[in-house]
Amino acid sequence: MSLSQNRRGFASDNNAGVHPDILTALTEVNDGHVIAYGDDPYTEKASAQLREIFGQETEVFFVFIGTAANVLGLSTVTQSYHAVICPETAHINVDECGAPEKFSGCKLLTCSTPDGKLTVDMIASHMHGIGFEHHVQPRMVSITQATELGTVYTVDEIREIARYTHEHGMLLHMDGARISNAAVSLGSDFYEMTGGAGVDVLSFGGTKNGMMYGEAIIFFDKALCKDFKYRRKQGMQLASKMRYIAAQFSVFLENELWKENASHANRMAKKLYASVKDIPGLEVTRQVESNAVFARIPSHIITALQDEFFFYVWDEELSEVRWMCSFDTTEADIESFASLLRSML
């Protein structure tokens, strides 16, 4: 594929580059020597910022990517005979090439959902064989906020899942690869919909929202992660030059860059939705609650459309496509795209 012009499209928020403030932050911490592997003042500062947001009782760790945050988060609180209950569409189930199973040994028990969101009833459908040694034992529930389908759990929905999860001796994990988009969508702060709602382990992502690399894992109870440092190292996720991950998080958090970026991306998605929803022959298929728009379009136009603005087909059979907006999507991008689409239909 010719991308010589690095033309913006709607393929994924991680096709975007890095916000300029993030790049600047990398340069600002570049001076001199600091202890490697995270025992440095920049890492301490970013950790303190996260504890400021999520609570002083939390424990904060940095890793390279979201898959690692998810997998190490799960592994740390499970044993190999445990099971993790999640939606069929969860990133941990579909997009991590079996890393959860390989690294933790656990089985994923999946639920079919209409919208990417788990409910208590779905979780309950897997709660059998408890104490029976022939069965894997459910130990964790994992939800994604915002979901892979662009939908967003309300704080109450998360609370209800957390209540059920804890009542049944399990823990609640949240994959927050797009947590900023969800927070903006709900008008919630980060804590309210995570630890405040009963989440035990959070993968807090920034790469899809303007960072270069790096993800944080937040444990809301320190007792859960006493040995996490060994698991991170053994999980090949301990960065030597940690200051450059920390610096990104600091600027991401301190000027509410996360909010600026996510608000923009969500707004662009709303605009995209508004611009295309009435085009005949096109059907928007999911609630637009964060930075994604899903739609069915005639299959014969897909390739030509992709040539101008790259995006992925979500479901070949249904001719359903996904359009992701990102922090750098422009109004002009939306207008050109909608206009092109309109002209094709």
Place this chain on the structure above:
Amino acid sequence: MSLSQNRRGFASDNNAGVHPDILTALTEVNDGHVIAYGDDPYTEKASAQLREIFGQETEVFFVFIGTAANVLGLSTVTQSYHAVICPETAHINVDECGAPEKFSGCKLLTCSTPDGKLTVDMIASHMHGIGFEHHVQPRMVSITQATELGTVYTVDEIREIARYTHEHGMLLHMDGARISNAAVSLGSDFYEMTGGAGVDVLSFGGTKNGMMYGEAIIFFDKALCKDFKYRRKQGMQLASKMRYIAAQFSVFLENELWKENASHANRMAKKLYASVKDIPGLEVTRQVESNAVFARIPSHIITALQDEFFFYVWDEELSEVRWMCSFDTTEADIESFASLLRSML
């Protein structure tokens, strides 16, 4: 530890920051959108540069860190009942928190060495139980170039190990976290002492030599790594915004930045050696062949010395310490340090 001034020390080459050219490279590729996960022109360019160096027959992959390069390199060509023969001092044995065992299932068979360098005789001492199902089966030999003790294998030494390794149906892995320092030390090009000498899998590192993050794995025979892409993803080492790793490698290679940095670090180590070797009460304990100086010094001066220039004790019992030079070590650093040391002894 107060590091507010980010004072340079001799703790490790990964306590150093990032070379300015690398930082610049990150900015230069930041424009617009490219496909995530490595299907982008920057990754293609960096891969082509590496194939230029290592041979068109090689296959090149990027991961985040050296531990991952080692572990995934080993895992890809072994099965869980295999064994990997390496020196007792190998990074894979001592410094990866059991990641090789956890991820590959393999046992490491270690050899005691005087200088961190494996020999054919040492390898041969583990070649028993072949074909006997009660024993793990040796499948790989792993050497580090330059070694963890700062020594360097000659090209002939590598050839001899490769010959034995292949004759016995095994593969040769090289941990090249400091391969630039070794190349400079030998006056060898990269290929001559790797694929040219019989190495099958190479972890090619840059982070200890001025990069921010990112490591390459080079397979010299494509047949060995047909499924590596799945292993990398499952191994939680597939970067979404790959262009920023690729950009670092491009600048690292294209202007011979690697050579400039490594030459400097090695020269500083030689200067450090020259400056301290005759100090009474100090004994240099290893050949200074790359960017490390090992020495025994009286234990009572260690803490005070570390307060000024941080470094690590290598062997508490022997009072042996390690001083690493890096791309940004200055002549003045060496002079101040040597002078301080002299004043203490």
Place this chain on the structure above:
Amino acid sequence: MSLSQNRRGFASDNNAGVHPDILTALTEVNDGHVIAYGDDPYTEKASAQLREIFGQETEVFFVFIGTAANVLGLSTVTQSYHAVICPETAHINVDECGAPEKFSGCKLLTCSTPDGKLTVDMIASHMHGIGFEHHVQPRMVSITQATELGTVYTVDEIREIARYTHEHGMLLHMDGARISNAAVSLGSDFYEMTGGAGVDVLSFGGTKNGMMYGEAIIFFDKALCKDFKYRRKQGMQLASKMRYIAAQFSVFLENELWKENASHANRMAKKLYASVKDIPGLEVTRQVESNAVFARIPSHIITALQDEFFFYVWDEELSEVRWMCSFDTTEADIESFASLLRSML
């Protein structure tokens, strides 16, 4: 539970004891010393008998139990990023406490079935993401013969699954824990519905049909299992006193004890079915094709009925129970049970 009298029930065919001929066989091979771990004439004899049945090109190994046969069979031909497609009800999915995931790293992709039997369409529903590194890669299809629901694949059904499986570069595994019951049910010989129909790896069980312990794994292509001996040892399934497993298989096979036992168990199931099917308030829920009868009965009679003849509830919500017949079930057992059941309803 008081079982002082070891009263026969319908809980499971592995609640039964051991056929007297099997016990005799153990005594007959007890004389003197033979090489441990399977290099003995008894193991050679039993292996030859299995090769006689399944083909001289097959490779035969003994392990302790069915779970191990399944898990090692799968592990030997997969890598950790592969997936195994199976029915939701498969023993490997439900009854092995996650051993397949733990040992192989693979993900199981499950299909909802009405009768425990996989079809090509079900398999096809999982055939996406091929070559896409974010997804696990389907490598194996696993079917159970007779199924966990007592149903039996016809030879043609197996052939059709094998055809599709092989066309898509996958391998076909059969869990034959109750293969004797299936063979008798179909009037098929073992080969016709396994290797003859395209099965690549077979777990061949005897414990549920009158043996004490021991299971065979049959690889129909030797190339698939060149390293199996290491996997068996590492999988903790290499018996030291192998002759006692081999002796059981020899007598199981040589006098068609397998057929005698399975025919009897199947006949008893047919008789049970005939005896209860018309009882009002009872509904037989599955085809009775092997040695199991599934039925819905009023939940209030279950406990009292279990007190006389133990059995398991299959689905609490549906009040569906499972009654297994075994080689030692008597006509009188059936008559007493049916009569008791009738009196309760």
Place this chain on the structure above:
Amino acid sequence: MSLSQNRRGFASDNNAGVHPDILTALTEVNDGHVIAYGDDPYTEKASAQLREIFGQETEVFFVFIGTAANVLGLSTVTQSYHAVICPETAHINVDECGAPEKFSGCKLLTCSTPDGKLTVDMIASHMHGIGFEHHVQPRMVSITQATELGTVYTVDEIREIARYTHEHGMLLHMDGARISNAAVSLGSDFYEMTGGAGVDVLSFGGTKNGMMYGEAIIFFDKALCKDFKYRRKQGMQLASKMRYIAAQFSVFLENELWKENASHANRMAKKLYASVKDIPGLEVTRQVESNAVFARIPSHIITALQDEFFFYVWDEELSEVRWMCSFDTTEADIESFASLLRSML
């Protein structure tokens, strides 16, 4: 190898058959149905007998083989970043094809020993890097009683190792594949040299001492094994027809069959030692403390000697061989063997 006559040799105590009382026991429990997977009166009885010996506070589980007892014992109390300290000669290190690493993820840290016995000093040599995330963390010490070299730890030696182990926050595992031979050798009861001396987890073996199959794992603190039942099932070690393992243990323990068998085997080893020690050209190389005799003999006689009485070469280079006596070795066997040996030298 022709073994048509099943001639007794000195290859291994597991080349021997099964004691007649064990065979009888299998028949005696064969009547009727009992619940599978260990919820039966025979398993309860054997467990009670073991608790009688090892303490009411212990938890007892049965598995198929010694490798599994070792591996599951280790896995249950470790996490993947832990290390297990053991002698280089340990069965877990040399003879289990990497099963401990594969199943637990742990690294084995080995100690070279003159006699197969660990000492506190050897253990201490591995106690560094504690709390340092780059290193595996020592969590368990494993000793073998009697050792693979036929030597036996005194009760005081075990106590001293246990004291050090516990003081350093670790647990002590004993591989008791030949624990009966050790108990007889010391004149100790089982408890005194296990739980009584500080052992936390014991692999209690019977197969090398006249049983057919089956091994017990004893946890001396129930808190250590709360989830063992899941690990055993996932570890493919849960026998369906458990009564036949239990029955063997019952007869093994209740009439002190273990002592009768082990006393005999040890006595035969002493007799063998006495018969050969003065033969010129032969040198006994290890203390004869249990049922093994190790000796150096001229390499040119080995094959001819093996043709009459099979045994294994222990160390090819040293021309050291191992002769194991078993419960069924006869005085005549010893006399013929010694006489043949004498005639050859």
